[in-house]
Amino acid sequence: MESIVIGLILFPAVISGNLNYVLDTKYINVPLDHFSFANNLTFKLRYLVNDTYHVERGPIFFYTGNEGDINLFAQNTGFMFDIAPYFNALIVFAEHRYYGTSLPFGNLSYTSPKYLGYLSSGQALADYVYLINDLQNRYATKELWKVPVVAFGGSYGGMLSAWLRMKYPSSVVGAIASSAPIWQFKDLTPCENFNRIVTNVFEGFGGEKCSRTIKNSWNAIRSVTKDDTGKVMLSKLWNLCTPLKTKDDIDNIIDWLTNVYTDLAMANYPYPVNFLAPLPAYPVREFCNRIQQNSYDYKNDTDILNSLGKALQVYTNYTKTTNCTNTVADNLGDSGWNFQACTEMIMPMCSTDLDMFENNDWDFKKYSDDCFTKEGVRPRSEDVPILEYGGKF
Ligand SMILES: *[C@@H]1O[C@H](CO)[C@@H](O)[C@H](O)[C@H]1NC(C)=O
Ligand SMILES: *[C@@H]1O[C@H](CO)[C@@H](O)[C@H](O)[C@H]1NC(C)=O
Ligand SMILES: *[C@@H]1O[C@H](CO)[C@@H](O)[C@H](O)[C@H]1NC(C)=O
Ligand SMILES: *[C@@H]1O[C@H](CO)[C@@H](O)[C@H](O)[C@H]1NC(C)=O
Ligand SMILES: *[C@@H]1O[C@H](CO)[C@@H](O)[C@H](O)[C@H]1NC(C)=O
Numbered sequence: 001m002e003s004i005v006i007g008l009i010l011f012p013a014v015i016s017g018n019l020n021y022v023l024d025t026k027y028i029n030v031p032l033d034h035f036s037f038a039n040n041l042t043f044k045l046r047y048l049v050n051d052t053y054h055v056e057r058g059p060i061f062f063y064t065g066n067e068g069d070i071n072l073f074a075q076n077t078g079f080m081f082d083i084a085p086y087f088n089a090l091i092v093f094a095e096h097r098y099y100g101t102s103l104p105f106g107n108l109s110y111t112s113p114k115y116l117g118y119l120s121s122g123q124a125l126a127d128y129v130y131l132i133n134d135l136q137n138r139y140a141t142k143e144l145w146k147v148p149v150v151a152f153g154g155s156y157g158g159m160l161s162a163w164l165r166m167k168y169p170s171s172v173v174g175a176i177a178s179s180a181p182i183w184q185f186k187d188l189t190p191c192e193n194f195n196r197i198v199t200n201v202f203e204g205f206g207g208e209k210c211s212r213t214i215k216n217s218w219n220a221i222r223s224v225t226k227d228d229t230g231k232v233m234l235s236k237l238w239n240l241c242t243p244l245k246t247k248d249d250i251d252n253i254i255d256w257l258t259n260v261y262t263d264l265a266m267a268n269y270p271y272p273v274n275f276l277a278p279l280p281a282y283p284v285r286e287f288c289n290r291i292q293q294n295s296y297d298y299k300n301d302t303d304i305l306n307s308l309g310k311a312l313q314v315y316t317n318y319t320k321t322t323n324c325t326n327t328v329a330d331n332l333g334d335s336g337w338n339f340q341a342c343t344e345m346i347m348p349m350c351s352t353d354l355d356m357f358e359n360n361d362w363d364f365k366k367y368s369d370d371c372f373t374k375e376g377v378r379p380r381s382e383d384v385p386i387l388e389y390g391g392k393f
Contacts, residue, residue: 021081023048023074023093028134030097032104032118034126043097043104045127048074050081050091058088059148060135062172064128064164066157067337070095070102073157076275080152089150090139094131096124096160098336113377116339122388125164129171151175155266156337156345163389179266184347185385188392191350191362199355201265206288211356213291214261217308218254218358220301225250233302238309241324256327258357260315278318287314342371344388346379 025048032041048070061080066073074093084091095102098119103109110116132149139147151172153161158180165175183189202211224230225244235243244250263276268284280286290311316325341347346367351357368378385391 021050021075021078023050023091028131030127030130034123034130041104043102045097045102045131046070046095046100047131048093048095050084053084053088054090055088057141057144057147058090059150059173060132060139061087061089061091062128062132062135062149062151063091063093064124064151064153064157064160065094065096065099066153066155066160067096067099067340069100071100072275073154076273077152077154090135092131092135094128096157097127110335119336119339120344121160121163121340122344125160125167128160128164129168132171148173151177153180154178155180166390181347182389183392184349185391186346186348186382188386191348192352192355194349195351195355195357198262198265199357201268201284202261202288202356205268205282205284206291210288210291213304213307214356217257217304220304221254222250224301224305234305237302237305238312239323239325241326242328253327254358257312260312261356264315277315280314280318283314287311290314338375339377342375342377343379344384346382346385348382 025046027044027046029042030045032043033039061084063070063073063077063080070093077093080089080091083089097104098109098116104118105111105115108115128151136147136149149172151161151164151174153159153175155178158177159182161172161175162177162180162182165172181189181194184194199211202214221234225234231244231249234240240253242249244253264279264283264287267273267276267279268282269279271281273279288311290313291307293310312325316322337345346364348362348364350362351360353359364382372378
């Protein structure tokens with residue numbers, strides 16, 4: 001597999017047109033580089049505020065934004081709105097630099113490592129500390145000179161809220177870090193764990209037949225697409241927007257499928273969401289139901305792929321309005337995350353016979369080479385996140 005990044009983290013796909021939570025949009029000028037005096041540049045960091053439940057001397061609930069447009073996270077973190085009234089809390093969602101509209105160099109931000117180099121979790125944490133300080137000054141009263149702040153976050157945003165508390169204990173009194181894989185780094189967690197957990201979700205919600213069909217599909221895809229006729233056939237069968245032509249295209253579609261299954265497991269909520277894609281409640285169960293319904297006892301590879309194609313519609317076409325299946329994710333969120341994954345966020349992942357994914361070793365050298373080819377950067381070493389955040393200290 002050619003993948004440099006396994007889809008651990010949550011990318012924005014579609015933001016629902018029906019926004020439920022209302023917040024004011026604000027901006028603060030923050031230093032481009034918190035850690036040097038090489039330049040004095042600043043940029044506008046976006047953040048969202050809802051003060052409906054805030055009462056003087058109440059705390060600040062501060063969401064540490066992930067790798068995407070902050071509105072997406074504000075619309076999917078109802079927990080903060082649910083509990084804010086009980087705490088008289090001010091609700092704040094801060095956008096992560098280089099995502100959404102918080103682009104330090106506007107549309108140049110992604111054009112070269114010269115501009116992109118200021119994208120790091122460390123700089124993002126420093127942005128949050130800077131904004132927290134500003135909010136604390138603004139909301140301070142005579143009786144309460146330092147407003148207590150609690151950080152919230154999920155996934156990569158959860159890692160940031162945990163790290164904010166660990167690195168800057170004077171800024172936040174606590175952190176609620178949900179689904180925050182701060183141990184998904186070198187030698188802290190076996191590299192196969194993540195994929196085994198995703199597989200468990202499919203077995204739990206869809207049965208063993210579902211995960212077995214997926215496991216068998218990798219060979220089916222590789223063998224059917226060996227020749228051009230097969231590539232054309234699969235492109236038609238799955239209504240692909242970009243027909244399969246090369247060996248790389250096959251690797252890419254396998255990466256894409258891997259991400260789809262991972263997203264389905266991550267978004268396997270008991271209610272419909274429009275987070276990674278518009279999805280029904282328990283999308284894994286729905287996906288696996290469609291596999292069973294369309295099972296033709298899998299006499300051959302084409303049967304497997306046909307069945308899978310129908311099931312994939314849960315993810316790609318739940319709204320029934322998709323004209324073709326887009327397997328090329330190409331938004332800012334993805335490019336930004338790929339850069340982060342190629343510099344700091346090196347999360348070793350692998351798959352074995354014990355999970356439903358195509359077998360794949362963790363090979364840091366290969367990972368680094370892929371990063372260089374695709375992103376023009378290499379991680380300094382696999383130890384970076386451990387050195388920066390302490391691992392299990
Ligand atoms: C804050 O959010 C609540 C809950 O969604 C909403 O009722 C309220 O109108 C919002 N406040 C503002 C100022 O937008
Ligand atoms: C940054 O600003 C200070 C104060 O305005 C100035 O003295 C200094 O030369 C500036 N530094 C750079 C690198 O431009
Ligand atoms: C950035 O935007 C400006 C003005 O909107 C435009 O002239 C320029 O071509 C854009 N540059 C790139 C690299 O997209
Ligand atoms: C899908 O195709 C229909 C009919 O050809 C067209 O009206 C519609 O705009 C297309 N939708 C998208 C998202 O391309
Ligand atoms: C999406 O679903 C609609 C309705 O079932 C169907 O007409 C359309 O072909 C599907 N799109 C794709 C890409 O399969």
